[in-house]
Amino acid sequence: MQAEAPTRPTFWTISYVGEAVFYWLAALVLLVFAYGVYERFARYTRGSEDPFDRLAELPERVGTAARIVLSNEKQFDRDLYAGVMHAFVLWGFLTLFIGTSILAFDMDIWTKLLGQESFFQGNFYLSYSLVMDAMGFLFVIGVAMALYRRYAVRHERLWGKHTSREDDAFIWTLFLLGVGGYVIEALRIAGTGFPEFETVSFVGYFLAMVFDGAGMSAGQAESLYWAGWWSHSLLALGFIAWIPYAKPFHMISSFANVVTRDEKAGSRLPGVPADLDHVNAESIDDFSWKEILDQDACTKCGRCSSVCPAKASGRPLDPRDVILDLKSYRESLDAGETESKPIVADGGVIASETMESCMACMACMDACPVEIEHLSSFTRMNRQLTDEGAVQSNMQDVFGNLMQKGNTFGDPPRKRADWADDLDFDLTDAREEEVEFLWYVGDYPSYDDRNKKVARSLATLFERAGVSFGILFDDEKFDGNDIRRVGEEFLYLELAGHHVETFEDCEFEKIVCTDPHSYNTMKNEYPEIDFAEFADDPVMPFEYDEYWNEDAEIPVYHWSQVVEQLVSDGRLGLDGTELDYTVTYHDPCHLGRYNDVYEVPRDIIKATGCDLHEMPRNRADSFCCGGGGGGLWMEFDEEPKPSEERLREALEDTDAGSAVEKFVVACPMCMTMYEDGRKTGDFEDDIEIVDVAELLIEALDAKAERTAAGDDTRPATAD
Structure with a gap:
């Protein structure tokens, strides 16, 4: 073999009968896989029509989704470890999949059907082996990182009521596939006498040297290869057949979910048609096909749960559990394992108080790596509660005030x-x-x-x-x-x-x-x-x-x-030396996450001369005041209140710490919630709540006073 062009036998030690059995199993697996995918997507047709055109400009959507998915940008957000881990797993898996497809094309189409000479040799083979070994190694590292975080660290957000053995089977199968591939490769290299060109398969070659150092002979390696090859092949085929029926389906549904996402999701809600068709949540069939796809796309990663201010405040809401509860109920109902029950009600699939707890802050949607649109489903269930009159009495009073x-x-x-x-x-x-x-x-x-x-x-x-x-x-x-x-x-x-x-x-x-x-x-x-x-x-x-x-x-x-433009145009006459307060700024959800307006209020604050220090959770990561989604009018048993937690963060976790004098807001609801939190959290002597507009007026007044006194250089001081 040393004198021949670099290549390797594909079915080494496997008989023609064994090869035929493998092809038969592969064909069966592909049929099972295809049927499972068909069944999954057939479910979506049973959902109600979505109010938005999710497939408009489809090529552009697919291209954008590919960029989002392949860059892993959502996984890197807020969690570098998870971003690196998922990037290694994704890129490694895709490389192994593409490499296997190339090999199958060469074996089954290029050489057998078309009668061409195999291209799986020479420099192509060497390049192929190097890339496959390198990317496969990253895949194993990524899966090992996932195992470490899940079982050694026991990262809190990875565990919940829907954690099951399915999750264990998924991650361990990936690990065994990755490691098993290298074991098979090492046995082949050791069994074929360590061909020099196989050093490009550096992981497999190293492992073969370990086997050799442990006393394994070429004959023993050849004998073990047969059992190892079949074990690895059956595991791989079983995994492919399993994909549409369990958690691995997120590899397909998540991409589809990103393709069909609404870029304005949350900031605009699905409207109600005049015929009132499928607007509430009387049954699971009322949910749109996109909402069903959302449920299938959930990977149980817990990112939404970890940023939810309602959950952090002890309210009975976990965004992940709501999505997965709906999915579990739908699947149990389809399988005849449960009886029909109300979707949202006390004793229903989702408890009424769970939906009342949502602040509509969109933190869950911003954190979700697969673009699940939680608020669409949550609003549907809230409409059901409102239609039944099953909302808090305080909200009933608000409705009455508005009508009258x-x-x-x-x-x-x-x-x-x-x-x-x-x-x-x-x-x-x-x-x-x-x-x-x-x-x-x-x-x-x-x-x-x-x-x-x-x-x-x-x-x-x-x-x-x-x-x-x-x-x-x-x-x-x-x-x-x-x-x-x-x-x-x-x-x-x-x-x-x-x-x-x-x-x-x-x-x-x-x-x-x-x-x-x-x-x-x-x-x-x-x-x-x-x-x-x-x-x-x-x-x-x-x-x-x-x-x-x-x-x-x-x-x-x-x-x-508007005011930031006035400041930039010099129409207010600020020179940036008017005030010298140490302040922090809170991003309102509806200005920030909803509409991506982050820098404008900050530019105004800086224009007054204030020393702005950021809280750890800022901009898209901002923590809700608790007033959204009706929270301003409802009563909750929560500890601590979101507003109290946010004020604590301003005074304890911000770089300036207790030196922060003013907590600056740009939203009337935030003002109301934080003035309340300042009292209930005993922060009245520690910090003042001011609006950006008030800060700006104080700066203008300070400048006017200095101008009248003939001093344009001295900044104002805190009281």
Whole structure:
């Protein structure tokens, strides 16, 4: 063999009968595999229609999904160890799969069917062997890293109520396949007299030297090869047949899930059609095919659970368990192993209090490496609870206030603009005069005493910068974002219809919102509503019968985006030396994760001269205040409150530690939750909660005082 072109026998020591048996088994396995995949995808056709076109521009979707999956970017997020581990496993597995496919093509098609000379020799063989050994080695290392984390470290998020022997079988099978391949290779190298060219198979060659050093003869290696080859082959064939029926199917379903993802998932929720078909969760068949695919794509990695603020606060919600509970129930129902029961109810598949616990913060979706859209399924179940009236009494009161008064406080609409009475200038009525910016103030800045100060600060900023703006006064109502996420879709439609109808009667160029929640729904969700479906419904208090702002011709901004531009243009006259507070900034979920606005508020804070220190969980990793998804109005038995945990993080885990003087927010709901957390967590003497707008006004006042005193260089000091 030394004198021949480098190659190796494929079925060394395997008889023609054995080869025939192998091909027969392989054909059977492929049939079992194909049937299993067909059955899996056939299930999705039984799901309801998804409201979004998930297959539009499919080639582009596949290309983007391939980039996401092959780069392992979601696995590296927040967890370098897991990223390296998964990259080694994925790239190694794909290389081994491609290498095996190349070998099969050479053996079965190129040489046997086409009658060509085998290309599996010479330099090709040497290159092939080197790559396969190198990437296979990375595969084994990656699987070993997974075993170490799962069994030695016992990483908490890898274990849960749905952890089973299936998980053990999956990881150990991969390990045995990886190691077994090298054992077979080493036996062949030792049994064929250590061909010099086989040094390119450096892992197998090294292992063969170990066998030789242990006293194994060439004859013994040849004898063991037969048993080892069949053991390895049967394990590999069994694994392939098993893929569609267990956890390994995520290798297919996860990629399909990434291909069919909605890039705006969460920030826009699936709407409710006028015919009310499959909008709630009365049965498992009400879930859309994409929601069923979400369930199959879950790998039980626990990333969603580890970042969920509801779970961290002791609320009875684990996003992973909700998705897997739905999957287990569906599979048990299909197999006739369980009886039909309510999807979401006390004693149902999912408990009512579990869904009430969700803050709609999107942390689970941001952390998920396979793009599961938790909020779509969660909102469907919340709609079921709301439809049945099975929500907390506090939420029922909020719904009543909105229906009667148009705001969540239940205060008279005529008092909506009373917050502006203390201003030394009059606000423009956008219903009567043309303005550049229609300012949607929002409920909490209009009615909550603490947030009224923020509204006045923002109005003052606009006035000092010479911005043309106006408000709707008593024609403004609650935006509807959060009651929609609680499940009250039709009340949301009433509010949205009222607003777009009011907008049509005003003359303005842009909309600016105080609250990120308002900004999100007006930017991402109002344009998605087909108002024509509901305009003729006598229950709906509007006649608008078109899509509104479908082409985004009316820009919608959060106020920080507008003010940051004013600062950049020099219209506020800041020089970056006005204040010297040590501060930290909290990213609101609806501004950050929902809409990727992270740097704008930070740029404003830095423009005031403040020393900004980041909390460990910042930007996309920000920890929710607890107010989203109706949490602002509900009562929970939780310890600690999300707001208390976040304030603790600011004072203890931030680099500046207890030197942090101000906790800066950019959301009225965050302001409310953190003012409450400051009291209940006993942080009143340790830190102050301020809005970015208030900080900016203080900076402008400080600059004015210094200018009046003839000193433009001395920064203001903390009280």
